[in-house]
Amino acid sequence: MKTNSYKKKLFIVVFSLLSGILLIGIGSYYYVFHAPNINQVKDETFLYIRDTDTFDDVLKQIESKAVISNRFTFIQVARRLKYTHMKPGRYALENKMSNVELIRKLRNAQQDPVKLQFNSLRTKEQLAGRIAEQIMVDSMSLITLMNDPEFLKQYEVTPATVISLFIPNTYEVFWNIKAENLFKRMKREYDHFWTSERKAKAAAIPMTQEEVIILASIIQEETNKKSEYPIIAGLYINRLRKKMPLQACPTVKYAVGDFTLQRILYKHLKVDSPYNTYKYPGLPPGPIRTPSTTCIDAVLNYEKHDYLYMAADASLNGGHAFAKTGAEHARNARKIQQVLNEKGIK
Numbered sequence: 330m331k332t333n334s335y336k337k338k339l340f341i342v343v344f345s346l347l348s349g350i351l352l353i354g355i356g357s358y359y360y361v362f363h364a365p366n367i368n369q370v371k372d373e374t375f376l377y378i379r380d381t382d383t384f385d386d387v388l389k390q391i392e393s394k395a396v397i398s399n400r401f402t403f404i405q406v407a408r409r410l411k412y413t414h415m416k417p418g419r420y421a422l423e424n425k426m427s428n429v430e431l432i433r434k435l436r437n438a439q440q441d442p443v444k445l446q447f448n449s450l451r452t453k454e455q456l457a458g459r460i461a462e463q464i465m466v467d468s469m470s471l472i473t474l475m476n477d478p479e480f481l482k483q484y485e486v487t488p489a490t491v492i493s494l495f496i497p498n499t500y501e502v503f504w505n506i507k508a509e510n511l512f513k514r515m516k517r518e519y520d521h522f523w524t525s526e527r528k529a530k531a532a533a534i535p536m537t538q539e540e541v542i543i544l545a546s547i548i549q550e551e552t553n554k555k556s557e558y559p560i561i562a563g564l565y566i567n568r569l570r571k572k573m574p575l576q577a578c579p580t581v582k583y584a585v586g587d588f589t590l591q592r593i594l595y596k597h598l599k600v601d602s603p604y605n606t607y608k609y610p611g612l613p614p615g616p617i618r619t620p621s622t623t624c625i626d627a628v629l630n631y632e633k634h635d636y637l638y639m640a641a642d643a644s645l646n647g648g649h650a651f652a653k654t655g656a657e658h659a660r661n662a663r664k665i666q667q668v669l670n671e672k673g674i675k
Contacts, residue, residue, distance in 0.1 A: 361402045365425035369396040373421075375441065377504065379465065380417045387415055387435070395422055403428050412436045417465065419443055419504030442501040449497055449549060451588060451618045456492055460511070470508045484516050486539075489615030493542040496522050497621050522622070530629040534566060543612045545620035545628045550579030550588075553647050558627030560651065564636045566628075573637065575606035583617040591674050641665045 374394050378387055384407065397403050406428035418440035422431075433439075445463050450456045453475045454468070461468035474480050475491045486494055494515045502514060523538055531541050548561045568575055578593045584602035598605070604613040638658030642648040643665050650665075652658035 362406060362429045363427045366398050366403060366428050367391070367395050367422060367426040367431055368398055368424060370394070370422045370424040370426075376420045376422060376435075377465075378415055378417050378420065378435070380415070380505075382415045382417075384413070384415065391422070391431075395424075403432075407432050410436060417505040440503050440505075443504045445500045445502050447495065447497055447619070449618050449621055450492075451583075453488075453492055456495060456619060464502065464511075465505045466508045466511065471511075474508055474512065484512065487615070490539055490543075491615075492619050493539055493616050494519050495619050496625075497619050527626075527629055534629075534631075536628075540612055541625060541628050542620060543616050545624040546616035546618045547575070547577050547579055547606075547613075548627065549620045549624045550582070550617060551577065552649060555623060555627075557649060558624050559630060559632040560634070560636070561639065561649070562628045562631035563634050564639060564651065566631055567635070567637055569611070571637070572610065574608075574610045575612070577606045579617060580604045580606040580613050583613075592669060643668050 371394075376387065376390055376394070378390075382390075388404075391397060392400075410429070410432050412432050412435060416435065416438040418438055419442075420434060420439070421441040443463055445460065447456060447459045450459060453472060457468040457471035457475065460466065460471060476488045478488060481487060481491055484491075484494060494512070496515075496519055498518070500514065500518060502511070506514070528538065531538055534541075536544070544562065544565055547565070548558055551561055552558070565575055565577070579588075581593050581597050581600065581604075582588050582590050584600045584604040585597055590597070598607045601608065603609055604617065606613060635653045636651040638652040638655065638661075639649040640652075640658060640661040642650050643661075645668065650661040652661055
């Protein structure tokens with residue numbers, strides 16, 4: 330009986346010890362792997378990892394944006410999960426992340442996409458710069474592709490028309506997207522924008538999609554008043570149909586390379602450039618900016634009227650005075666010229 334009692338007590342002691350060891354092990358495992366270890370993270374905090382970064386670079390960046398409560402356990406978990414190859418990308422840090430959560434996210438390249446935004450910009454350089462501010466690609470690699478005729482053939486654009494591919498909007502992309510893949514994405518978005526309905530409206534004008542965007546780019550430079558978009562679109566379409574030169578002042582500014590001009594003078598009209606629509610008939614060879622979708626749709630839904638001329642409104646309210654005849658336009662032009670003279674605007 331005493332032997333059985335001794336064995337029972339021994340069993341209880343051993344069982345208790347093993348249970349304690351097991352609980353300690355479970356607790357230690359939880360503490361090292363699954364307990365919150367990334368703390369004091371502000372909202373919208375991201376790691377930006379480049380392909381040249383080392384583990385130490387990543388660790389330093391984490392510590393600059395959060396508090397790692399136990400640095401030793403973080404490093405040990407990284408080693409245990411074999412996080413040795415830094416995968417470039419943009420990764421959101423969340424408050425109270427565990428070591429496992431963050432390491433797995435980085436190791437498996439579970440990126441958080443960037444909301445890439447660009448609006449109406451005037452030049453390829455401006456567009457490339459705006460994009461490069463938001464993703465890893467550098468502006469020069471974009472410019473190089475934008476000026477490469479052979480590369481652009483696959484997208485049926487030229488260096489003069491390439492910005493027509495970039496429809497202003499907000500797009501979700503990965504921060505480390507390659508320049509070539511960005512072009513593919515923009516082409517998909519371009520094709521998505523040009524629905525069968527929009528294509529039919531362009532053909533009815535008749536214009537190609539590219540020509541619609543070129544005209545929209547001029548119109549958006551002409552006025553800040555969206556209500557005027559379809560009116561001006563109708564006016565320019567009237568002139569094109571009558572084989573009249575567009576005589577659009579924004580194209581002269583583009584040709585001169587100075588969008589700050591407040592007044593177009595005779596010397597500006599003599600600039601020899603295919604973008605000078607006073608000198609050369611028809612549309613210029615490419616857009617003079619990336620027009621908004623609102624302006625593109627205004628061209629497709631242009632207002633049907635008999636206007637052939639316009640001049641800045643003499644009230645300088647940003648609007649225009651429209652005319653059907655040259656005589657009426659001359660009167661409107663004299664009014665605005667007088668106001669400009671009085672105000673000393675040159």
